Amino acid sequence: MATPSRAPGIAPGRLSSEEIAANFKDLHAPYAAHEASVAADRCYFCHDAPCVTACPTSIDIPLFIRQIQTGQPEAAARTIFDQNILGGMCARVCPTETLCEEACVREAAEGKPVEIGRLQRHATDALMARGVHPFTRAEPPGRSIAVVGAGPAGLACAHRLAMLGHDVVVFEARPKPGGLNEFGIAAYKSTDGFAAAEVDWLLQIGGITIETGRALGAGLTLDGLKAEHDAVFLSIGLAGVNALRAEGGDRTGVVPAVDFIAGLRQAEDLSALPVGRDVVVIGGGMTAVDAAVQSRLLGAETVTMAYRRDRPAMGASVYEQDLAASKGVRLMFNVTPVAVHGNGSVAEVELAYTETVDGKLVETGETIRLPADQVFVAIGQSLSAVPEGVALEGGKIAVEGPGRTSMPGVWAGGDCAAGGEDLTVTAVAEGRDAAMDIHAALSA
Amino acid sequence: MADLTTDFLGIRSPNPFWLASAPPTDKEYNVRRAFEAGWGGVVWKTLGEAGPPLVNVNGPRYGVVHGADRRVLGLNNIELITDRPLEVNLEEIARVKADYPDRALVVSIMVPCEEAAWKAILPRVAETGADGIELNFGCPHGMSERGMGSAVGQVPEYIEMVTRWCKQNYDRPVIVKLTPNITDIRQPARAAKNGGADAVSLINTVSSITSVNLDTFSPEPSIDGKGSHGGYCGPAVKPIALNMVAEIARDPETYGLPISGIGGVTTWRDAAEFLALGAGNVQVCTAAMTYGFKVVQEMIAGLSQWMDDKGHASVADIVGRAVPNVTDWQYLNLNYITKARIDQDACIKCGRCFAACEDTSHQAILMKPSRVFEVDDSECVACNLCVDVCPVEDCITMEQLAPGQRDPRTGQVVPAEYGNWTTHPNNPMAKAAK
Numbered sequence: 094m095a096t097p098s099r100a101p102g103i104a105p106g107r108l109s110s111e112e113i114a115a116n117f118k119d120l121h122a123p124y125a126a127h128e129a130s131v132a133a134d135r136c137y138f139c140h141d142a143p144c145v146t147a148c149p150t151s152i153d154i155p156l157f158i159r160q161i162q163t164g165q166p167e168a169a170a171r172t173i174f175d176q177n178i179l180g181g182m183c184a185r186v187c188p189t190e191t192l193c194e195e196a197c198v199r200e201a202a203e204g205k206p207v208e209i210g211r212l213q214r215h216a217t218d219a220l221m222a223r224g225v226h227p228f229t230r231a232e233p234p235g236r237s238i239a240v241v242g243a244g245p246a247g248l249a250c251a252h253r254l255a256m257l258g259h260d261v262v263v264f265e266a267r268p269k270p271g272g273l274n275e276f277g278i279a280a281y282k283s284t285d286g287f288a289a290a291e292v293d294w295l296l297q298i299g300g301i302t303i304e305t306g307r308a309l310g311a312g313l314t315l316d317g318l319k320a321e322h323d324a325v326f327l328s329i330g331l332a333g334v335n336a337l338r339a340e341g342g343d344r345t346g347v348v349p350a351v352d353f354i355a356g357l358r359q360a361e362d363l364s365a366l367p368v369g370r371d372v373v374v375i376g377g378g379m380t381a382v383d384a385a386v387q388s389r390l391l392g393a394e395t396v397t398m399a400y401r402r403d404r405p406a407m408g409a410s411v412y413e414q415d416l417a418a419s420k421g422v423r424l425m426f427n428v429t430p431v432a433v434h435g436n437g438s439v440a441e442v443e444l445a446y447t448e449t450v451d452g453k454l455v456e457t458g459e460t461i462r463l464p465a466d467q468v469f470v471a472i473g474q475s476l477s478a479v480p481e482g483v484a485l486e487g488g489k490i491a492v493e494g495p496g497r498t499s500m501p502g503v504w505a506g507g508d509c510a511a512g513g514e515d516l517t518v519t520a521v522a523e524g525r526d527a528a529m530d531i532h533a534a535l536s537a
Numbered sequence: 538m539a540d541l542t543t544d545f546l547g548i549r550s551p552n553p554f555w556l557a558s559a560p561p562t563d564k565e566y567n568v569r570r571a572f573e574a575g576w577g578g579v580v581w582k583t584l585g586e587a588g589p590p591l592v593n594v595n596g597p598r599y600g601v602v603h604g605a606d607r608r609v610l611g612l613n614n615i616e617l618i619t620d621r622p623l624e625v626n627l628e629e630i631a632r633v634k635a636d637y638p639d640r641a642l643v644v645s646i647m648v649p650c651e652e653a654a655w656k657a658i659l660p661r662v663a664e665t666g667a668d669g670i671e672l673n674f675g676c677p678h679g680m681s682e683r684g685m686g687s688a689v690g691q692v693p694e695y696i697e698m699v700t701r702w703c704k705q706n707y708d709r710p711v712i713v714k715l716t717p718n719i720t721d722i723r724q725p726a727r728a729a730k731n732g733g734a735d736a737v738s739l740i741n742t743v744s745s746i747t748s749v750n751l752d753t754f755s756p757e758p759s760i761d762g763k764g765s766h767g768g769y770c771g772p773a774v775k776p777i778a779l780n781m782v783a784e785i786a787r788d789p790e791t792y793g794l795p796i797s798g799i800g801g802v803t804t805w806r807d808a809a810e811f812l813a814l815g816a817g818n819v820q821v822c823t824a825a826m827t828y829g830f831k832v833v834q835e836m837i838a839g840l841s842q843w844m845d846d847k848g849h850a851s852v853a854d855i856v857g858r859a860v861p862n863v864t865d866w867q868y869l870n871l872n873y874i875t876k877a878r879i880d881q882d883a884c885i886k887c888g889r890c891f892a893a894c895e896d897t898s899h900q901a902i903l904m905k906p907s908r909v910f911e912v913d914d915s916e917c918v919a920c921n922l923c924v925d926v927c928p929v930e931d932c933i934t935m936e937q938l939a940p941g942q943r944d945p946r947t948g949q950v951v952p953a954e955y956g957n958w959t960t961h962p963n964n965p966m967a968k969a970a971k
């Protein structure tokens with residue numbers, strides 16, 4: 094491997110395009126057929142399997158794995174899609190180490206779970222490769238539902254409603270559907286344009302129209318949508334970002350991590366994408382890890398993740414922490430940014446050490462300065478464009494049962510709704526369940 | 538160090554592991570390499586009459602049943618006896634025997650059921666200096682259609698007749714190889730003994746179709762879209778073979794007749810089980826065909842280690858040790874009462890015991906909160922299914938209720954004395970206890 098370019102500041106082409114291509118290939122390569130059958134044979138077909146309980150969409154995991162065992166990955170995929178229409182994406186992005194695979198009895202037995210995520214990918218890839226869509230629409234009962242936001246929650250809701258025979262219009266602020274599948278997920282988890290291909294495949298059900306460039310709060314109103322449709326599902330994610338509240342936090346080179354990642358995901362040519370020589374990422378969640386790892390993969394010389402609490406409190410799973418470390422990211426704990434120094438552009442980040450005193454996080458007084466050409470801020474996203482009249486809870490849309498908001502005829506799910514983890518699979522589950530509830534309400 | 542040498546019918550070999558008559562023993566090249574690898578003896582691939590050699594199919598001749606990770610569990614073949622000229626085989630046998638005097642070399646023979654045919658071949662085999670002959674009355678495919686192989690092996694009168702011809706025309710040991718494709722294995726064994734056989738060997742292969750191609754609807758292995766039943770062997774047939782060996786070993790009419798155990802021997806453990814059930818040695822085919830000749834090294838080392846661990850000095854010391862423990866159902870002790878016990882520390886909470894017992898047995902496993910599985914003694918009949926399906930070894934065990942304890946299922950106190958069906962009150966034919 095050639096030495097990465099040490100050009101100062103934020104520069105493109107730190108690595109050759111071949112190196113970048115190799116760095117951004119699939120994190121987990123797809124199984125070859127024999128590998129899949131060996132992996133599938135490890136499943137015990139547990140009674141009332143704990144992995145199913147651990148899956149937010151309750152996929153019948155032992156059943157689909159058995160279907161792989163018997164040589165029918167396409168039938169296995171059908172089992173998966175019955176519960177989770179974005180089973181293909183979930184197979185790639187779910188933190189299985191804290192979901193199904195954590196619950197696998199073989200994890201308890203030998204610390205080596207059945208590789209459910211990769212098996213799920215094997216199955217869903219097999220069916221999607223056939224280019225067929227396994228579901229059809231019920232006879233149209235002729236109701237019309239507006240879905241706001243074409244991320245996993247919105248797409249899952251739209252698909253289930255379409256299956257039940259309804260007509261769905263999805264309003265999406267961005268120029269492309271997919272939500273964070275398209276703009277947020279790490280590039281090495283969703284390779285080869287999978288997010289867009291999955292949306293195209295999902296839309297084969299029919300009955301779903303996606304209108305891009307149409308945003309609630311900028312042209313669209315909730316009252317308007319309610320007037321034109323029989324029900325509304327809000328799945329607008331968390332479009333706002335929490336800003337860095339430190340002196341100099343507005344210097345050039347300090348950017349929200351999600352913006353960096355969105356740019357990366359949409360880049361035609363990653364070797365043309367500029368990245369700092371010294372990068373500091375503020376935060377300790379999945380977004381922080383993704384920004385840090387992908388900076389390294391683009392060729393940043395040093396990348397530091399600065400997290401204000403200790404390791405166990407970190408949002409990123411141990412698996413993700415290890416992944417970051419394996420890519421050469423330095424993890425710092427108990428440090429919080431107090432200032433961003435530089436002359437117009439960022440040059441250094443000043444961090445204060447922290448400790449927990451009487452349950453409260455306080456600065457120790459000691460600080461450290463890290464060189465930085467680029468600072469990615471990943472300290473959380475927030476709800477924006479909330480329509481008036483919809484009750485909130487902890488900064489998110491308050492929901493009851495399967496996504497019912499305080500406003501009759503309006504449901505919500507995914508990251509924008511209170512409750513549940515902010516995960517793709519949770520968004521899918523909430524979208525699907527809200528669709529069932531909408532259908533029940535409209536059929537009543 | 539345990540002594541692995543065996544003396545089977547006066548034929549000595551450095552260990553009890555012989556290669557069975559099959560492709561591994563079809564020619565000098567193979568047999569020399571097998572001896573170099575450590576095999577104690579071989580039974581040469583079955584010879585037929587002089588004349589134009591027979592032909593095999595020219596498409597696939599083997600089918601397979603795989604377990605996890607394509608592990609070979611069962612093999613099926615439609616191969617015939619040797620397809621090389623008799624003269625070539627005899628010359629090779631003579632050369633190999635001369636070079637390996639310490640190894641057992643037995644020649645398998647199958648010729649038509651006419652005395653002349655046997656009289657013609659036996660002196661020629663004797664000339665090679667081979668240690669003995671094995672009469673192949675077993676092949677279930679191809680040769681049986683020509684009145685040989687299992688066509689003879691299924692008719693005890695023929696077995697007795699041909700065996701007698703051989704004993705009259707050959708002066709070294711005669712082993713009769715039996716087919717398992719028969720209802721009562723004791724009948725052909727008795728016939729062999731009556732004909733003067735020095736030993737029986739079993740089992741030959743089990744008639745089988747391994748699979749059906751669901752695109753072409755042809756049985757596998759498929760020869761131009763058609764298939765023929767073949768002979769099944771390998772690990773899958775071991776339980777069948779063990780039972781048949783035991784049946785002969787404990788039959789008063791054949792008691793003491795030497796047995797060469799065949800069928801699914803893959804490890805030292807399999808071999809030890811055959812020996813314990815009365816076999817004087819074992820023969821192996823599929824394991825060698827799957828893993829090559831080197832597998833014998835594990836068998837030799839493993840048997841030796843086990844014998845040392847258990848203090849068995851020689852192979853002869855273990856032969857037949859399990860035979861007295863093979864009995865009829867009616868003599869099993871009905872007062873031996875056990876209950877399943879689940880080791881909660883070892884349990885990984887898969888729930889397979891629950892599914893098995895709840896759905897198909899006696900609803901004796903309770904699933905408690907947090908996936909804790911417990912046995913309900915008042916329902917457990919001790920069937921052992923949970924033990925068998927549990928993926929964790931020794932997690933579920935069977936524990937005996939001591940005499941004097943009350944069995945919560947029946948409410949009865951466990952009797953101290955042995956009691957079987959023959960004296961059980963529910964048995965209309967029960968003999969009154971003395």
Ligand SMILES: Cc1cc2nc3c(=O)[nH]c(=O)nc-3n(C[C@H](O)[C@H](O)[C@H](O)COP(=O)(O)OP(=O)(O)OC[C@H]3O[C@@H](n4cnc5c(N)ncnc54)[C@H](O)[C@@H]3O)c2cc1C
Nearest residue numbers: 242244245246266272273308309330507508515516517520
């Ligand atoms: C960088 C990053 C990495 C992540 N990695 C993972 C991962 O590996 N695994 C995992 O399970 N989860 C991951 N997540 C979380 C996961 O992506 C989200 O939980 C999931 O996408 C939530 O789905 P959603 O449909 O609720 O929202 P989103 O995916 O955010 O979709 C919301 C959609 O609504 C649109 N929208 C927003 N406002 C409006 C409006 N006013 N009008 C119209 N449309 C609007 C947005 O443009 C967007 O398309 C990650 C998140 C981030 C930020």
Ligand SMILES: Cc1cc2nc3c(=O)[nH]c(=O)nc-3n(C[C@H](O)[C@H](O)[C@H](O)COP(=O)(O)O)c2cc1C
Nearest residue numbers: 557558559583614673741770771800801821822823
């Ligand atoms: C391909 C093949 C050919 C065989 N040919 C013969 C044969 O010619 N004569 C014979 O007595 N047994 C023959 N057998 C049977 C074996 O000698 C042996 O009895 C049988 O395979 C069971 O042993 P195993 O389970 O170790 O394979 C053959 C078996 C196989 C697999």
Ligand code: SF4
Nearest residue numbers: 894917918920921923
């Ligand atoms: S031994 Fe049989 S009856 Fe008893 S608990 Fe196990 S499966 Fe149930």
